[in-house]
Amino acid sequence: xxxxxxxxxxxxxxxxxxxxxxxxxxxxxxxxxxxxxxxxxxxxxxxxxxxxxxxxxxxxxxxxxxxxxxxxxxxxxxxxxxxxxxxxxxxxxxxxxxxxxxxxxxxxxxxxxxxxxxxxxxxxxxxxxxxxxxxxxxxxxxxxxxxxxxxxxxxxxxxxxxxxxxxxxxxxxxxxxxxxxxxxxxxxxxxxxxxxxxxxxxxxxxxxxxxxxx
Amino acid sequence: xxxxxxxxxxxxxxxxxxxxxxxxxxxxxxxxxxxxxxxxxxxxxxxxxxxxxxxxxxxxxxxxxxxxxxxxxxxxxxxxxxxxxxxxxxxxxxxxxxxxxxxxxxxxxxxxxxxxxxxxxxxxxxxxxxxxxxxxxxxxxxxxxxxxxxxxxxxxxxxxxxxxxxxxxxxxxxxxxxxxxxxxxxxxxxxxxxxxxxxxxxxxxxxxxxxxxxxxxxxxxxxxxxxxxxxxxxxxxxxxxxxxxxxxxxxxxxxxxxxxxxxxxxxxxxxxxxxxxxxxxxxxxxxxxxxxxxxxxxxxxxxxxxxxxxxxxxxxxxxxxxxxxxxxxxxxxxxxxxxxxxxxxxxxxxxxxxxxxxxxxxxxxxxxxxx
Numbered sequence: 001x002x003x004x005x006x007x008x009x010x011x012x013x014x015x016x017x018x019x020x021x022x023x024x025x026x027x028x029x030x031x032x033x034x035x036x037x038x039x040x041x042x043x044x045x046x047x048x049x050x051x052x053x054x055x056x057x058x059x060x061x062x063x064x065x066x067x068x069x070x071x072x073x074x075x076x077x078x079x080x081x082x083x084x085x086x087x088x089x090x091x092x093x094x095x096x097x098x099x100x101x102x103x104x105x106x107x108x109x110x111x112x113x114x115x116x117x118x119x120x121x122x123x124x125x126x127x128x129x130x131x132x133x134x135x136x137x138x139x140x141x142x143x144x145x146x147x148x149x150x151x152x153x154x155x156x157x158x159x160x161x162x163x164x165x166x167x168x169x170x171x172x173x174x175x176x177x178x179x180x181x182x183x184x185x186x187x188x189x190x191x192x193x194x195x196x197x198x199x200x201x202x203x204x205x206x207x208x209x210x211x212x213x214x
Numbered sequence: 215x216x217x218x219x220x221x222x223x224x225x226x227x228x229x230x231x232x233x234x235x236x237x238x239x240x241x242x243x244x245x246x247x248x249x250x251x252x253x254x255x256x257x258x259x260x261x262x263x264x265x266x267x268x269x270x271x272x273x274x275x276x277x278x279x280x281x282x283x284x285x286x287x288x289x290x291x292x293x294x295x296x297x298x299x300x301x302x303x304x305x306x307x308x309x310x311x312x313x314x315x316x317x318x319x320x321x322x323x324x325x326x327x328x329x330x331x332x333x334x335x336x337x338x339x340x341x342x343x344x345x346x347x348x349x350x351x352x353x354x355x356x357x358x359x360x361x362x363x364x365x366x367x368x369x370x371x372x373x374x375x376x377x378x379x380x381x382x383x384x385x386x387x388x389x390x391x392x393x394x395x396x397x398x399x400x401x402x403x404x405x406x407x408x409x410x411x412x413x414x415x416x417x418x419x420x421x422x423x424x425x426x427x428x429x430x431x432x433x434x435x436x437x438x439x440x441x442x443x444x445x446x447x448x449x450x451x452x453x454x455x456x457x458x459x460x461x462x463x464x465x466x467x468x469x470x471x472x473x474x475x476x477x478x479x480x481x482x483x484x485x486x487x488x489x490x491x492x493x494x495x496x497x498x499x500x501x502x503x504x505x506x507x508x509x510x511x512x513x514x515x516x517x518x519x520x521x522x523x524x525x526x527x528x529x530x531x532x533x534x535x536x537x538x539x540x541x542x543x544x545x546x547x548x549x550x551x552x553x554x555x556x557x558x559x560x561x562x563x564x565x566x567x568x569x570x571x572x573x574x575x576x577x578x579x580x581x582x583x584x585x
Contacts (some may be wrong), residue, residue: 086405088433144424189405192498192505194373195478198436 006049006193006200009068010055011077015185018071018093026204026211033127048200060085060188069193075183076162080123084196088205089187092212096164096183098126099176103151107175111136111158117134118157127160130180148172224326224335232536236337239366239535240319243339246362247317248377250354252341255300255316263290268518269297271488277325291323296515296527304520312345312523316422319532340509340529344516347524349460351513352493353467355526359497359507360476362530368538372498374436374480377461378491378510380445381484382401383454384429388418405433435481439465445481457492465494493526499538506534514565556580 010019020030028049028092034042043050050069059073060083072091076098100119102109109116120141121127131138141156148168162183163169163176187208189201228236243510244254259283267275270293278290292298304313319339341358343351356373359386381402385395394417399412410432418426435445442465445458468477475513486494492511499506506541509528516523555578559566570580 064503066501088405088407090408190503191502194405195374195436195480195498196370196500198478 002075004197004200005047006070006197006204007028007051007064007068008051009059009071009073010051010053011052011059011073013056015056015072015074015094016053019091019185020092022091022211026207028204028207040073049204057081061187066190066192069190069197069201072185073188073189075181076123076126076188078186078188079181079183080125082125083188084191086189086191087186088189089155089208089212091185091208092188094183094185096162097176098123098179098180099163100130100158100160100178101148101163101174101176102158103153104173104175106157107177112190114157118155119160120147120158121160122147122162123160128181130160148174162171195211216357217466233494235536235539236532239532239539240263240337240339242365243362243530243535244317244319246365247339249361250315250341250358252315252317252343252358255299255302255318255322257292257295257302257318260289260291261298263288265266265301266290266293266297269300269515270294279323279325292320293324294322295320295338295340295529296342296512299344299527300525301518301519303342303344303523303525309518313339313351315342316344334431337532338529339532340533342525342527342528344390344525346526347513349463349467351524351526351550352460353464355509355528356464356468356477356495357471357473359495359509359528359530360473363497363499365533366539368499368535370500372478374474374478374496374498375461376480376483376494377457378484378486378494379453379457380461380481383451384432384448386453386469387451388414388421388429388527402433402482402484405482408566409431418419433482435479436483437479440481441479442571445479446488460492489515495528497528497530499534499541501541502534502538504534506531506538554581556581556583559584 010016020035023030029045030042030051031045035141041050041052054062056073057079057080059071060078060081062068063071064083064087065184073092074096076096078087095152099103117131117138118141119127119131119138120143122143122145124140124142127140128138141150141174144149147159150159152172158177159174166176169175187205194201224402248254263275263278263280266278274293275290278293280288280290283289299316299318307314317340319337321335321337321452323335341355343355343543360371381399388398390398392423398417402412409429410433414421414426414430418429431444431448437444442458442462450458457464465477465479468474481521483496486508489512490510491513494510495508496505507528507530509526511524511526513524514522516525555573555574557566557569557580559582566582570582573580
C-alpha cells in the first residue's frame with residue numbers, strides 16, 4: 001500500500017517558529033509536547049504529517065532525494081543548493097536579502113580595478129555566479145559563519161551574505177554594495193511526490209495558500 | 215599511490231545480492247521488450263564525439279568523457295544510447311522494413327556536476343520504435359514500459375504524460391523569444407506560481423489579465439482526465455490544442471485498457487524540449503524521490519544522420535528500478551537459493567573432481583572444499 005502521510009522537512013532555527021506558525025494557521029498543528037521532546041521526527045496532531053527538523057542547508061537535499069515530500073527553506077539555501085525540486089509557494093516570511101558588502105571605505109571602489117576579488121561567503125555558488133556574470137574573476141573563501149569578520153581581518157575584499165536588518169554590517173563598519181536577490185521562505189516539493197501523493201500535496205498547498213491570504 | 219587510496223567520483227562496484235538483483239531486473243525488462251518484438255542491439259562503448267553532439271546537442275555532449283584516437287579525432291564514451299540507435303537505423307537499416315523495434319541494455323557515461331546525484335556511470339534499459347508516426351506507437355511504448363514495471367512487481371508505478379507542443383504552443387502564442395521561452399519554461403518546470411505570475415505580468419503585459427491568469431495556472435495542470443479538461447479551459451492556439459487532443463486520445467485509450475490508476479497527465483512538465491517533438495513521459499515509483507525512467511517522441515533526431523523518420527522510445531535507469539525493488543524488500547523472487555553441494559576433497563583428486571563433474575552434468579551447483 002502506498003503511504004499517504006506527508007513528510008515535511010523544516011529548517012531548524014531562524015525560520016522554524018514562523019514555519020510552524022504558518023502551518024498552524026493552515027490547520028496543521030504540532031503539539032507542544034512533541035516539539036519540546038528531543039525527537040528528530042515529530043507528528044502533527046492529526047497524524048497526517050510528520051515533520052523532520054534539519055539544518056537549513058539540508059532541507060533541499062532531503063526533499064530532492066524524496067525522504068521528505070515537502071520542505072520549507074529560504075530561497076537563498078535553495079539557490080545555493082540548485083536542488084531539482086518544485087517550488088510552488090512563496091511563504092513570505094523569513095524575508096532577507098543576499099547582498100554583496102564590503103568595508104565602508106571600499107564601497108565606491110570599482111572592483112574591476114582588482115585583478116581578482118577575494119570574496120568570503122557561505123554561498124560560494126551564488127557569489128561565483130554573481131561575479132562571473134559581471135566578468136569578474138573571484139577567489140571564493142567559504143566560511144560557515146561570522147562572514148562579516150573576513151574583510152575586517154583582511155581575509156577578503158568583499159563578502160556575500162544574508163542581510164536582514166543590516167545592523168550587524170553597520171556595527172562592523174561594513175556596507176551593502178549591491179543586493180543580489182531578495183530571499184523569503186519557500187515551500188518546495190519533491191518531483192515524484194508531486195505525482196504519487198498529488199491529492200495530499202495539493203491539499204497542503206491549498207491550505208497554506210489560504211493561510212497566507214488571511 | 216592515489217589509485218589505491220582514492221576512488222573517482224561516480225564509479226561503482228557491485229557484488230553479492232546486488233549483482234543478482236541487477237541481473238534479474240535486466241533479464242525481466244529485456245524479456246518484456248522481446249515479448250513486444252523489440253530486438254536487442256549491442257552498441258559500441260565509444261564513438262566520435264561529433265556524433266553525440268549531433269544527436270543530443272552540443273550542451274549535453276559537453277558532459278562526455280572524451281579522449282583522442284590515434285589519428286587525433288575526438289572520441290567520447292557513449293553518454294546515451296538513442297543517438298547510436300538512430301545512426302544505425304539511418305545508415306545500416308536504411309533498406310529494412312519499417313517500423314523497426316530495437317531494445318538495448320548498457321552502461322552510459324556522463325560527467326555530471328559533483329553535486330548532481332547521478333552516478334557518472336550508469337546502466338540504461340530502453341526501447342526505440344522507429345518509422346511509425348502514429349499514436350499507436352506512442353501507446354505501444356507506454357504499454358511496454360508499464361508491463362516491464364509490473365513484471366518487476368512495481369505495481370504502484372506512476373507514468374506522467376506530457377506533450378512538448380502544449381508548452382511550445384503557449385510560448386508561440388505569447389511570442390516569446392529564446393531567452394523568454396527558457397525562463398518561462400524554467401518557472402513552469404519548478405511550478406513556481408508566484409514568479410510565473412510576475413513574469414507573465416511583465417513579459418506578457420499585452421495579454422489581457424484573465425487570459426494571463428489562465429497561463430499561470432499551467433503549472434497546476436496535472437491529474438487524471440480532469441487535467442485534460444482544465445487544459446482546454448485555457449484558450450489555446452492550434453499547436454497547443456493539437457497536443458491536448460493527442461494526449462486526450464492516448465489517455466482515453468489507457469483508461470479503456472484499465473490503466474488509469476498508473477497514468478497521469480502532467481502538462482506542467484516542460485522538460486526535454488530540445489530533443490522531444492511530441493509525447494513525453496516520466497516514470498515514478500513510491501518512496502523513491504526521483505524518476506526511474508523517461509521517454510517520448512523524437513521525430514527530428516534521425517534526420518541528423520540521414521532521412522527524417524518518426525521515432526518514439528524510453529529508457530529506464532537500472533539503478534532506479536533496483537532501488538525501487540529494494541524498497542519493497544519482500545520481493546525476493548530474484549534471490550536464487552544458495553543450494554550449492556559441497557564436495558570435500560580428501561586426498562583423492564580424481565574422485566573429488568569426478569564427483570563434481572557428475573553433479574555438474576545433472577545441472578547442480580557445486581563447491582569444492584579442500585580440507
